[in-house]
Amino acid sequence: QVQLVESGGGVVQPGRSLRLSCAASGFTFSYYFMHWVRQAPGKGLECVAVISSDGSNKYYGDSVKGRFTISRDNSKNTLYLQMNSLRAEDTAVYYCAKDDYMDAWGKGTTVTVSS
Amino acid sequence: QSALTQPASVSGSPGQSITISCTGTSSDVESYNLVSWYQQHPGKAPKLVIYEINKRPSGVSNRFSGSKSGNTASLTISGLQAEDEADYYCTSYRGSTSPYLFGTGTKVTVL
Numbered sequence: 001q002v003q004l005v006e007s008g009g010g011v012v013q014p015g016r017s018l019r020l021s022c023a024a025s026g027f028t029f030s031y032y033f034m035h036w037v038r039q040a041p042g043k044g045l046e047c048v049a050v051i052s053s054d055g056s057n058k059y060y061g062d063s064v065k066g067r068f069t070i071s072r073d074n075s076k077n078t079l080y081l082q083m084n085s086l087r088a089e090d091t092a093v094y095y096c097a098k099d100d101y102m103d104a105w106g107k108g109t110t111v112t113v114s115s
Numbered sequence: 116q117s118a119l120t121q122p123a124s125v126s127g128s129p130g131q132s133i134t135i136s137c138t139g140t141s142s143d144v145e146s147y148n149l150v151s152w153y154q155q156h157p158g159k160a161p162k163l164v165i166y167e168i169n170k171r172p173s174g175v176s177n178r179f180s181g182s183k184s185g186n187t188a189s190l191t192i193s194g195l196q197a198e199d200e201a202d203y204y205c206t207s208y209r210g211s212t213s214p215y216l217f218g219t220g221t222k223v224t225v226l
Binding site: 017035038043044046047048049050059060061095097100101102103104105106108 | 149163181
């Protein structure tokens, strides 16, 4: 069955960096667009970044453009999110999701940006 | 536009039907048939319940249905059950240069 497992979250100071990973299994990872979606405490969902199946096209939400980079390694079935210049408002649960329809989600990893 | 507009809350009694609206613009909901709906229980990851306006993934109850008119999409839950109590989010594709846009979210309460 499809499984997505995020990792790499934690507590980080403002201005520092963090890299999230999403390990995929149970489907042909290289066939699908992948998303990073976040949810701040008590708030709604926000699509942070999207990457095409071969990694050649990447799209970012306005709030993270220039600070976050999405990438993937299809040989390792893994999706990444490099987060630089972190701010308090980046505090959230970060989910990876599969395909244009986001038809499968991981359980999320928590990022807390605090001094 | 930062988010599609949904009502903050909708409630209904068991067995009733409820409808959640999702209002966008001519740049997203109105222009594309790529509207999806997600159910999220507290502390859990979202789950896809409707895609492409009115299609149900395998395993999703046929009590969930979707529609669209102009710049507004809708999710209807018929035969409301206690397990339907959750937050619901819509999302719409908005072109090849931007990520998908989520709705503000609706809390469904089963009375």
